[in-house]
Amino acid sequence: MSDDYAPPTDPLDVIHHDHEILIVNKPSGLLSVPGKGPHLADCLIARVQDVFPTALLIHRLDRDTSGVMVFALTPHAQRHIGLQFEKRQTKKTYVARVAGRLDPKTGTVDLPLIVDWPNRPKQMVCHDTGKQAVTDWRVVKSSDDESRVRLMPKTGRSHQLRVHMLALGHPILGDPFYATGPARDHPRLMLHSEELRLRHPDGGEGVRFRAKAPF
Numbered sequence: 001m002s003d004d005y006a007p008p009t010d011p012l013d014v015i016h017h018d019h020e021i022l023i024v025n026k027p028s029g030l031l032s033v034p035g036k037g038p039h040l041a042d043c044l045i046a047r048v049q050d051v052f053p054t055a056l057l058i059h060r061l062d063r064d065t066s067g068v069m070v071f072a073l074t075p076h077a078q079r080h081i082g083l084q085f086e087k088r089q090t091k092k093t094y095v096a097r098v099a100g101r102l103d104p105k106t107g108t109v110d111l112p113l114i115v116d117w118p119n120r121p122k123q124m125v126c127h128d129t130g131k132q133a134v135t136d137w138r139v140v141k142s143s144d145d146e147s148r149v150r151l152m153p154k155t156g157r158s159h160q161l162r163v164h165m166l167a168l169g170h171p172i173l174g175d176p177f178y179a180t181g182p183a184r185d186h187p188r189l190m191l192h193s194e195e196l197r198l199r200h201p202d203g204g205e206g207v208r209f210r211a212k213a214p215f
Contacts (some may be wrong), residue, residue: 005039005040006029007030007042007043008027008028008030012048013027013211015211016209017052017073018073018202019073019202020072020073020077020201020202021071021077021201022048022052022070022072023069023070023071024069024071025066025067025068025211026044026061026065026067026068026069026193028063028065028066028188028189029063029064029188030042030043030047031044031063032045032057032069033060034046045071052073054073054074055071055072056071056072056073056078057071058070058081058082058085061193062158062159062162062191064175064188064189065189065192066188066191066211066213066214067192068196068209068210069196070196070198076201077201080199080201081198081199081201084198084199089199091152091195092153092156092193092196092197093151093193094150094151094152094153094191094192094193095140095148095191095192095213096148096151096172096173096192097147097148097149097172097215098146098147098149098170098173098190099145099170099171099172099173099179099182099183100144100146100147100169101144102137102139102142102147102149102170103139106136106137106138106139107137108135108136109134109137109164111133111164111167112125112126112127112130112131112132113131113133113157114126114129114130114131121177122159122177123158123160123162123163132155133157133160133164134155135151135160135161136151136152136153136154137149137150137152138150138152146173147170151165159177159178162175163178165178166178171183172189172191173186173189174187174188174189174190175189175191176189188215192213192214194210194211194212195208196209197209
């Protein structure tokens with residue numbers, strides 16, 4: 001990550017909060033957690049803790065991805081929901097705009113991923129040493145230039161959706177790592193975490209939180 005980090009200054013967009021959890025709509029361009037060095041200190045968890053001092057991290061979204069993120073407000077909630085992520089019991093739906101016409105309308109990408117060490121933080125498909133990564137997709141609408149898709153990851157690997165779409169030959173528009181040419185020439189990464197379903201740490205009831213894609 002270079003020194004040109006200039007995160008958006010949007011006020012905190014709180015979708016929901018109660019005695020156990022806080023749901024926030026993260027803007028694109030803001031780190032979830034601090035990077036290395038003081039110039040990368042501004043991040044979502046720091047901004048959240050300014051307002052909710054007891055907030056604890058459970059998961060993260062890439063800097064350039066926007067959308068629904070859950071924070072715990074108690075250690076119990078952090079353990080409870082952290083375990084749901086670990087056991088893949090949470091359900092996440094993303095919206096993306098990808099290059100070209102994606103066919104067929106629905107499908108699954110099952111390609112193992114590993115960090116591309118010389119080019120980190122990039123990831124790559126590796127059948128020998130990669131970790132299992134699975135993504136379901138569904139096309140919402142498409143033209144010859146681009147497709148709007150819903151992506152439902154079954155695993156939570158770093159850059160999973162970005163590398164899986166690239167592997168299909170349809171990189172996510174505006175992706176600074178994986179898109180090239182005109183597909184890269186967009187104001188932001190066209191990837192948004194639209195919906196998160198989980199069990200509430202107080203009582204285990206299923207809850208669902210949504211944030212509409214800004215693109």
